[in-house]
Amino acid sequence: MSGAGPAGWFLLQLLRDPVCCALLAAAGVLLGLCWLRGHPRSRPRLPPGPRPWPLVGNFGFALLPGPLRKKWLSGARGGQGDSRPPAPHLLLTGLAKVYGSIFSLFVGSRPMIVLSDFEAVREALVGQAEVFSDRPSVPIVAMLTKKKGIVFAPYGPVWRQQRKFSHSTLRHFGLGKHSLEPKIIEELKYVKEEMLRHGKNPFNPFSIISNAVSNVICSMAFGRRFDYEDIEFKTMLRFMSRALEISVNGLLLLVNICPWLYYLPFGPFRELRQIEFDITAFLKKIIAQHRDTLDRENPRDFIDMYLLQVEEAKKRNSESSFSEDYLFFIIGDLFIAGTDTTTNTLLWCLLYMSLHPEVQEKVHAEIEVVIGCDRVPSLTDKTHMPFTEATIMEVQRMTVVVPLSVPRMASETAVLRGYIIPKGSLIVPNLWSVHRDPSIWERPDDFQPTRFLDENGQLIKKETFIPFGIGKRVCMGEQLAKMELFLMFVNLMQTFTFVYPGNARKPAMEGRFGLTLAPFPFNIIALKK
Structure with missing residues (x-):
């Protein structure tokens, strides 16, 4: 077991303790019952997205064995078969091609709404700025910044x-x-x-x-x-x-x-x-x-x-x-x-x-x-x-040096493009996706400074160019x-x-x-x- 690493050692100690084993078993039964009763995806009019796991939500893919994780990631890429784990902004951009410009994931049981095109980002962060300008209480951020x-x-x-x-x-x-x-x-x-x-x-x-x-x-x-x-x-x-x-x-x-x-x-x-x-x-x-x-x-x-x-x-x-x-x-x-x-x-x-x-x-x-x-x-x-x-x-x-912006939070329940965004939902503006959108930028993956110049060589100001974000934050x-x-x-x-x-x-x-x-x-x- 020496090759298991610190995390494996930690899990082994838990399993050796009969009280911890009983608690883990009880938690497993409880999670199973909750899963049988349904999951957050069943809430009406929530943006579409992949089915979450119990307890960990959609971040469960990180816990999958290697072959299953490769299969999941391949599906997120639209079946391209690339087994390399993509960076988060690339993964979310790939998921937008499957689920649309507004889709949802779950961090545990908490909805995370991903906005993947300019209109969705502007409608949320500018059109409903008072609702979508708060910051989520993310444990690791709260520990470091004390809010x-x-x-x-x-x-x-x-x-x-x-x-x-x-x-x-x-x-x-x-x-x-x-x-x-x-x-x-x-x-x-x-x-x-x-x-x-x-x-x-x-x-x-x-x-x-x-x-x-x-x-x-x-x-x-x-x-x-x-x-x-x-x-x-x-x-x-x-x-x-x-x-x-x-x-x-x-x-x-x-x-x-x-x-x-x-x-x-x-x-x-x-x-x-x-x-x-x-x-x-x-x-x-x-x-x-x-x-x-x-x-x-x-x-x-x-x-x-x-x-x-x-x-x-x-x-x-x-x-x-x-x-x-x-x-x-x-x-x-x-x-x-x-x-x-x-x-x-x-x-x-x-x-x-x-x-x-x-x-x-x-x-x-x-x-x-x-x-x-x-x-x-x-x-x-x-x-x-x-x-x-x-x-x-x-x-x-x-x-896009901050590709997923800094996450926002819905301070109250709102409607965005016909979907219900529950109060407390994480809001992630995918600025990477906005700046690689082929419907806005011709050949978006090519480096072409002239796309910002008109026929006279003068600079064009594009409202869809938002590397510093938009809205109150x-x-x-x-x-x-x-x-x-x-x-x-x-x-x-x-x-x-x-x-x-x-x-x-x-x-x-x-x-x-x-x-x-x-x-x-x-x-x-x-x-x-």
């Missing part, structure tokens, strides 16, 4: 208050303004220095890009940037990326059915708890340093402004949601969400440019005409560079991300020609699925122009 912050907090007065303050404060420190340009351009000096060190040798750009993007948000939130060789900073960025990857994959998904699994002392459960502990210590140390050095007349950054807001609320003795505890979770959101999404989009940009040299040549040509070789790029150049902007947009369409950092993407991409393309190593295997372009979609590790050559 606080901006990204995962429940929809309501506290969320609106915190988001309004956060957005206005970030704008004070440059969000969406030209005053932030110098910080982004300054950071790019370090990026180019790091890339030039490699000469004509291939290198992995992940850490360089991640450091730069993170330092932009750190300058606004923490009032400082970190050196690229700072061990603690590099470790936090690595932990952050790893946590986003493992928290929505494999065994950790079972925590949402049996929350006590989170505390198991082995495997990904232990790894995620350790990452949570280390990131918490890192961020709380920064908040404590700010509290000890706070100059009330000259706030330096977001943390200072928030601490002043906490003090003001205490003076008024008012019921306020502002506290150092809540600040910690907002800072976590800014640090993680403000780094990972833009980092991955820029990495995808570099990868696509190296694999499509003909597109890269056109971007170089436009930069040469509009900016030249010596002048520093500016946001004012954006309107004069439609092909470059279309190229960035096409990378975003192809790779649209990404708060959209303006910052667009600034960073344009300035960083153009600056790098002005300086380098990116080449994919000729002897290297092309990475799988479906990407690594976590909460965000990252490219698989790749090396690249940056040739000085």
